[in-house]
Amino acid sequence: MGLTAQSTGIGALKEMLDIKMNPVDDIVVALAGNPNTGKSTVFNSLTGLNQHTGNWTGKTVTTAQGNYRFKDKNFILVDLPGTYSLLSNSVEEEIARDFICFGNPGATVVVTDATCLERNLNLVLQILEITDKVVVCVNLMDEARRKKIQIDLNKLSELLGVPVVGTNARSGDGLEELMDAVYKVSANEISTEPVIIQYNSHTEEILQDIERKIKRYADDRINSRWVSLKLIDGEKTILNSINKYLGLDLAVQLNEEFENLRDQIVSSIVKLAESISSQVVYTQNQKHNELDRRIDDILTSKIFGIPAMIALLGVIFWITIEGANIPSDAIANVLFGIEDKLTKLFTIYNLPKWLHGVLVLGMYRTLAWVVSVMLPPMAIFFPLFTFLEDLGYLPRVAFNLDNFFKKACAHGKQALTMCMGFGCNAAGVIGCRIIDSPRERLIAVITNFFVPCNGRFPTLIAISTIFIAGTSSGKIQSVIAALTITIVIVLGVLMTLLASKILSKTVLKGIPSSFALELPPYRKPQIGRIIVRSIFDRTIFVLGRAVMVAAPAGLFIWIMANMNIKGISLLDHSAGFLEPFANLLGMDGYILMAFILGLPANEIVMPIIIMSYMAAGSMLELDNLEALRNLLISHGWTWLTAVNVMLFCLMHFPCATTLLTIRKETKSWKWTLVSFLVPTAAGITATFVVTQIVRLLGLV
Amino acid sequence: MKENIVSLDMIPCGKRAKVKELTSVGNLRRRMLDLGLIIGTIVESLRKSPSGDPTAYEIRGAVIALRSEEASKIMVELI
Ligand SMILES: Nc1nc2c(ncn2[C@@H]2O[C@H](COP(=O)(O)OP(=O)(O)OP(=O)(O)O)[C@@H](O)[C@H]2O)c(=O)[nH]1
Ligand SMILES: [Mg+2]
Numbered sequence: 072m073g074l075t076a077q078s079t080g081i082g083a084l085k086e087m088l089d090i091k092m093n094p095v096d097d098i099v100v101a102l103a104g105n106p107n108t109g110k111s112t113v114f115n116s117l118t119g120l121n122q123h124t125g126n127w128t129g130k131t132v133t134t135a136q137g138n139y140r141f142k143d144k145n146f147i148l149v150d151l152p153g154t155y156s157l158l159s160n161s162v163e164e165e166i167a168r169d170f171i172c173f174g175n176p177g178a179t180v181v182v183t184d185a186t187c188l189e190r191n192l193n194l195v196l197q198i199l200e201i202t203d204k205v206v207v208c209v210n211l212m213d214e215a216r217r218k219k220i221q222i223d224l225n226k227l228s229e230l231l232g233v234p235v236v237g238t239n240a241r242s243g244d245g246l247e248e249l250m251d252a253v254y255k256v257s258a259n260e261i262s263t264e265p266v267i268i269q270y271n272s273h274t275e276e277i278l279q280d281i282e283r284k285i286k287r288y289a290d291d292r293i294n295s296r297w298v299s300l301k302l303i304d305g306e307k308t309i310l311n312s313i314n315k316y317l318g319l320d321l322a323v324q325l326n327e328e329f330e331n332l333r334d335q336i337v338s339s340i341v342k343l344a345e346s347i348s349s350q351v352v353y354t355q356n357q358k359h360n361e362l363d364r365r366i367d368d369i370l371t372s373k374i375f376g377i378p379a380m381i382a383l384l385g386v387i388f389w390i391t392i393e394g395a396n397i398p399s400d401a402i403a404n405v406l407f408g409i410e411d412k413l414t415k416l417f418t419i420y421n422l423p424k425w426l427h428g429v430l431v432l433g434m435y436r437t438l439a440w441v442v443s444v445m446l447p448p449m450a451i452f453f454p455l456f457t458f459l460e461d462l463g464y465l466p467r468v469a470f471n472l473d474n475f476f477k478k479a480c481a482h483g484k485q486a487l488t489m490c491m492g493f494g495c496n497a498a499g500v501i502g503c504r505i506i507d508s509p510r511e512r513l514i515a516v517i518t519n520f521f522v523p524c525n526g527r528f529p530t531l532i533a534i535s536t537i538f539i540a541g542t543s544s545g546k547i548q549s550v551i552a553a554l555t556i557t558i559v560i561v562l563g564v565l566m567t568l569l570a571s572k573i574l575s576k577t578v579l580k581g582i583p584s585s586f587a588l589e590l591p592p593y594r595k596p597q598i599g600r601i602i603v604r605s606i607f608d609r610t611i612f613v614l615g616r617a618v619m620v621a622a623p624a625g626l627f628i629w630i631m632a633n634m635n636i637k638g639i640s641l642l643d644h645s646a647g648f649l650e651p652f653a654n655l656l657g658m659d660g661y662i663l664m665a666f667i668l669g670l671p672a673n674e675i676v677m678p679i680i681i682m683s684y685m686a687a688g689s690m691l692e693l694d695n696l697e698a699l700r701n702l703l704i705s706h707g708w709t710w711l712t713a714v715n716v717m718l719f720c721l722m723h724f725p726c727a728t729t730l731l732t733i734r735k736e737t738k739s740w741k742w743t744l745v746s747f748l749v750p751t752a753a754g755i756t757a758t759f760v761v762t763q764i765v766r767l768l769g770l771v
Numbered sequence: 772m773k774e775n776i777v778s779l780d781m782i783p784c785g786k787r788a789k790v791k792e793l794t795s796v797g798n799l800r801r802r803m804l805d806l807g808l809i810i811g812t813i814v815e816s817l818r819k820s821p822s823g824d825p826t827a828y829e830i831r832g833a834v835i836a837l838r839s840e841e842a843s844k845i846m847v848e849l850i
Binding site (some may be wrong): 155156186187188189190191334337338341342343345363367368371372373374376377405470471473474477483507583585586587588589590591592 | 776793795798799800801802803804805806807809810817818819820821822823824825827830831833835836837838840841844
């Protein structure tokens with residue numbers, strides 16, 4: 072769930088791809104490394120910023136930058152997406168590669184995972200081929216210690232020919248030393264002598280031949296040995312990047328023979344990594360992964376895997392709903408108490424009635440409703456979800472669900488982008504970059520809206536609590552509500568699969584591409600940080616956005632409700648216009664209008680419905696959920712209405728921010744339109760069918 | 772000897788095998804190489820996902836899930 076001030080909403084649109092190159096005395100430091108090795112955690116610790124971290128591959132898909140000072144210099148740190156190698160496969164790997172190769176950083180820190188050093192060394196060696204200004208950071212030293220893995224850092228440094236620092240990015244151990252090493256490397260105080268990977272004589276021959284030719288064009292601007300290697304590799308995007316950033320016009324004739332050379336090159340690197348690792352890593356306990364395996368035996372087992380997943384989701388919703396009841400009431404009491412005081416104030420100062428209407432009944436009341444209903448569930452749900460993410464559960468979800476996605480001709484990592492959508496669909500859409508194949512990425516983008524984001528959760532929670540579960544009492548009520556929401560989510564997943572399948576059989580025809588998903592070791596979540604971060608970054612931020620949209624919307628609705636044309640308010644006119652269509656879908660004109668007006672932000676759909684009802688007649692004091700229930704019933708809501716509103720909430724047009732993000736990510740209005748139409752069509756169909764069947768059977 | 776060589780997806784859970792050949796090409800081959808799958812790499816089959824596919828393998832200290840389509844393009848020898 073990648074949701075920060077930067078990655079959500081409008082901020083998400085401002086891609087941070089083009090790094091502002093520094094003025095003369097700043098030093099740019101690139102943070103590279105395999106996925107999930109703690110790059111963002113190092114970044115946060117050094118800069119004091121809050122890039123989101125999570126225990127899964129591909130958490131960061133855009134670059135972020137921040138500053139830190141060390142001694143007399145200012146360093147600009149660039150957090151790159153994780154990559155296994157520099158031979159690009161997907162968009163985010165290309166970003167990382169281009170930055171290291173062409174961004175000309177003063178130093179590159181390669182963050183590696185101490186518990187999986189051998190694989191990580193692959194990338195280290197590849198980076199050493201490009202630049203000698205490298206510091207290797209062996210992170211997760213605490214996890215290694217826990218698993219009784221010892222690493223001889225001095226020996227490693229000797230073998231690699233660059234400084235090596237062991238760190239625990241969470242606690243900050245070793246970061247001082249890391250900054251020192253970066254300082255010295257960038258200032259040329261330590262001269263590094265990176266290992267040179269020797270290829271077999273045949274490869275070397277060809278390599279040197281090409282290198283000679285390259286040197287003529289590229290001068291010293293780029294490591295010509297490296298460029299030659301990449302040319303042999305035949306990777307077109309690398310060639311494009313070389314030409315683009317260095318203003319060259321290179322082209323290669325690809326030989327059949329090169330295909331073999333390429334394997335040769337990779338093998339040499341992998342073998343060197345293997346040999347280095349065997350000299351510096353001591354594993355005392357061969358069974359150090361035993362616990363992880365046992366947990367996985369349950370969480371991904373044939374029998375319990377999927378039920379456990381659904382049960383976990385249900386429990387999270389139950390805790391959220393049960394836990395949110397008390398603070399919700401308390402907050403509502405306080406906020407509506409303030410409303411009374413405000414009203415008194417208006418009477419004392421004899422302010423005009425319309426002003427009271429606009430400000431208090433229109434704006435303030437909507438705000439109070441949004442805050443008291445949305446704040447508590449978000450403050451509980453986000454930390455719980457982040458907990459699972461930090462633990463490393465999300466990749467297991469993708470593992471469990473992959474086969475379904477394969478059958479839908481989609482990518483297994485779509486499950487991960489779905490999980491990000493829980494936070495914010497715009498963030499989910501950006502997260503789709505972890506999917507390499509353009510076809511499958513598009514599918515993931517178009518169907519992302521089928522998972523309800525935090526803007527829609529409160530609506531679902533409120534309706535299921537007061538309506539579906541409303542008649543039962545006490546404890547049972549929250550269980551039924553949680554169950555309802557779980558069903559809604561499962562339905563959303565099924566719709567995602569169905570829509571993906573339909574898309575890949577029609578406009579996005581194709582076969583599933585390759586899939587390789589890393590299942591990282593479980594790591595102990597940082598409880599304290601989770602709570603603080605989810606409250607500040609997510610809850611407050613989302614609430615802020617809701618409040619910003621809700622206030623003007625409240626005003627707008629109040630004005631519409633109080634402007635009369637021929638004795639009927641503007642609001643009623645519009646609702647009346649939508650009524651016939653809405654009726655077919657088992658809703659009413661006000662509801663449909665609320666969804667349309669909710670385009671800027673889905674958070675305000677429920678408040679708009681309530682405001683229109685209140686404005687349209689009975690001015691209810693809405694100080695608890697019971698009153699809300701009565702209000703809805705007095706406007707003709709039945710359980711069918713509630714079901715339809717929940718269905719439509721799950722499936723309608725994405726909010727404006729998401730749409731703009733889709734446009735940005737796909738660079739196409741056509742696919743943006745498709746993303747608009749697909750969930751909308753699904754929602755209209757679903758509500759229509761449900762309504763007609765229920766009515767036909769005479770159930771309401 | 773040849774008879775011992777099977778594709779990785781045929782390896783039962785809990786068994787280890789040594790990579791003999793990669794039959795994939797292009798991007799997929801590259802992905803596999805990036806993960807450290809070269810000739811001679813030892814791979815352990817760990818578990819299947821609830822619906823039987825993909826399968827999780829331990830490759831050079833990391834756990835990687837591969838679909839049967841990918842695994843069938845890696846020829847291995849049981850050890
Ligand atoms: N125990 C421990 N956990 C760490 C350490 N560093 C990072 N983590 C955790 O490891 C996980 C991954 O960290 P991130 O910083 O998101 O990793 P990343 O390299 O940015 O990952 P991508 O963006 O996917 O490439 C998070 O859950 C962190 O809390 C460490 O030194 N010790
Ligand atoms: Mg990251």
